[in-house]
Amino acid sequence: MLTISLEKIDFLPPTRVTDDTSVLTLKNLVFEPLLRWDKGSVSPGLFSHWTHTEDGCNWAFHIREGAVFHDGKRCVAEDIISFLNGILDAVDTFGMKWSYARYLKDARISADSDAILCVSNPKPIADIVDIFSEFYICRLDANGRPVLGTGRYRVSDYEPQKNVLLEKTNGASGPDRILALAEKHADMRYEQLRSGYVDAASNLERVDKALDFSPDYQWGKAVNTLSVMYYLNCSKGIFQSPAARLAVNHAVDSQAIADGIFHGLAVPSSTVVSPFHMGAVQANLSPIPFDRQKARRLLDGLDTSAEIELRTPTFMPERAPEISRFVAESLEAVGLKVSIKTELDRPEYARQIGRKEMGDMAIFDSSPHSTYRILNDKISSATKAVWWQGYHDDETEALIAAANETAENSDRARAYARCLRRLQQNPPWLYLVHPVDVFAARKNQRGLSIDHKGTLNIF
Template sequence: MNTATIAQPRLRLEDPHDCTDANDVLCVFDAFFDGLVRYGQDGSYIPALAERWHVSDDARTWTFRLREALTFHDGTTCNADAVILSLRRMSRADKGYTLGAPGVWYQYLGDALITALDARTVEIALARPMADLLDVLVYGYVIAPGALDRYEGGDVSVPVGTGPYRFENFRDGHDITGRRFDGWHGKQPANEQIRFVFEPDADRRQDMLVAGQAQVANSLDFQQSHALDRSDGFTRAVSLVPVSIIYLFNSTSGPFADQRVRRAANLALDRQALVDTVVAGAARPLTGFVSPAHFGVTDATGGLERDLSEAKLLLAAAGHADGLVIEVDCPTHLPDEAETLTAAVERQLLEIGISFRVHRHEDREAYAHGVRLKQVRDMCVFDSSPLSTFRVLAEKIDARARGSWWLGYDNSEVEQLIDAGRRTTSGTTRGAIYQNAYRLLQTNPPWLYLYNPLRVTGLAGDHPDWRMRPDAVLDVTALPGFGQEGKSRD
């Protein structure tokens, strides 16, 4: 039996109906579960449980036609009724929880009418237009109805879905194994068995790969992993992570309520220097509210190049010619470089007269709850995800929604574009709408934009064309086949 052993820094089983952007968790979900659609390797949406779909002209009614003869890993039938049970469960107000933010899916599906037109047809009638609904449904995993009672009781230890692998075993803190599911609807994965192994140390994950104890090692050290390039029989793949490392500005009150101060801070940054000094090159500078991988971003470089003279003029016009001191909330991890980053950013902003008074937070979950409750001083270290331009706009930028991570920013021009994007089903036209929003948010930024991390994945064998999926989730169905000795098969 050929096995793909994947060494990764995080390993746990969770409820698939709780929203997460943790790539290692999503990788496990994708192995055992399906949604109506999946991400393709190019970031497009491809059929999963649904073989095709249709959206009405007003972007309010979505119809999904399921594949024939779908079965769950427990042998029961996956039909429209089964899909609807999971969609309704994930859309409850008490579900969809992610760190600090409850009810993520509820805001999109909570007031939708989800019905079965027949055994193979699911209709979702939305209360409001949402042309980007697939951004949500791609992570709308379907659980076998017979397993839902266990999940409701908090037992997530035995995943039962329709995914490419059937769950076999879970040893908490050690590994998760699965066997290829012959009844899966897609092209069979190249590896008969999948094994996720927990190893928190990046150097040790790389050692496991080199020793043949793992065939895939995720999230390697950016610099140390160059050794793979110098070794025969290994592939070092570098991927952009669409999560954006930023500082959220408190735009409700204080200095960052002024657009000029927000833009001045952005213009004062040398982002490449931050990347080089803070994360040793393991990132790409970010000059907009989403990454270059996001839908609608075709001009991701211009508009916020460093300009100290312009930054100083803006500060002076805002009444801060003599400088100002800002209060900064900083966690001690997530991102792990938060404290080093804050010190480096302050050194750069001091060049235009902005200094920091830093407040450290060791409890990261309490910190996230504080941000959600708007208990932020002038600005705070944070990140922004997922790979959905619409969701970032709707959940974090739109002042009317006042989402969990919204901190007082108000831009009526952008909100008009959000509304236009909601109801525009043409991908080309909607992409142009989001491109306009991107440019407006460079001129009038809601956050201090910093960088997108880079992730290094090591694979056994020579695979020059292998790429991580654009959402930075390892797709186990796209892995090459590996032999028992850890070598790849041609």
């Protein structure tokens, strides 16, 4: 049996989508995503293959042969339709409507047969593959727990927020049984490994001090797709100016944040997405260089007399207060006046940002691994969605529209690359870092790895 320590143990309701790395680790074992995401591309998951019309408006997704839930029920297209309808009618953890309802508002989702799901839309909907990669199909068991999946492992015992025992299904790879234990504190998870209580521990990048990376253990690291960034208020104040937005990106040494505040477990950002999002490789961008003199030149001629209100929560992203103090000092070093306003209620902070109550700048963690979702939810002035903060650039909008009309993956990646390059030239945010996720395990433990979503993979 393999015993692992995770930050939390939870199986969320079917209507909830999450980027929590502990929850995703369990999901990937017990459930199957409709499609698997890997470095900006998708591959088969519960859907074994799919086709689309040349115009990208009509799609047919085929359920893999032999897909069966852990209670023996065959997985059919109607199960997936029911699952999707639940998500489209639901709200997220902050009580806000999921964006998926907007993406699919004009789409018709139907079952061509038990094994084929069809999606038809008046306009090209190539982003459907990105969306489907976030959905892990599950059903409720007899006790109302959302633990019935079609994945490699079935849940045999489960105590929410404490532990779960998983048993391998016939013919699957991996250890016969996996015991996952919940431990909130990263330092304690590391201690559990050192004491021999567990075989592996995840999210050790969150320990209070710098990790020692002891040679007594095997270590795995991966840069996460999550972006730690600041929304800039493009609707009013100094950040209506593209020059001011570019100036603050030159004013902040993001490498110093990565090295100092994150103890080296982060890499600087270059644009609105990570190096692993679709279009990032083709864009081939380097971070905006730290250059205080250039920042001051860009601010010349702008009215910098008003104090900038910088807003921060106490967590999510991790180390938010420390980052905010560093950023405030960096902006003051180029002649800006900054005050920090801290919100102690993290869900309320998210709701405030969604209501555009963000001051002049607000730290946030941009988590979708879909380039489409980030552009649609946070950048586009055509959609003006919940996380949009007043940014408008005609060139960017035209590039986003062109990408949305592109169905083939290679062409779509190049179209996204053009968007990402423009968003470095005329940034809507202050780009900071992408954290590095870390796990450790016994040296003789095999079959463990970590991906860019922070998922601990077990084979």
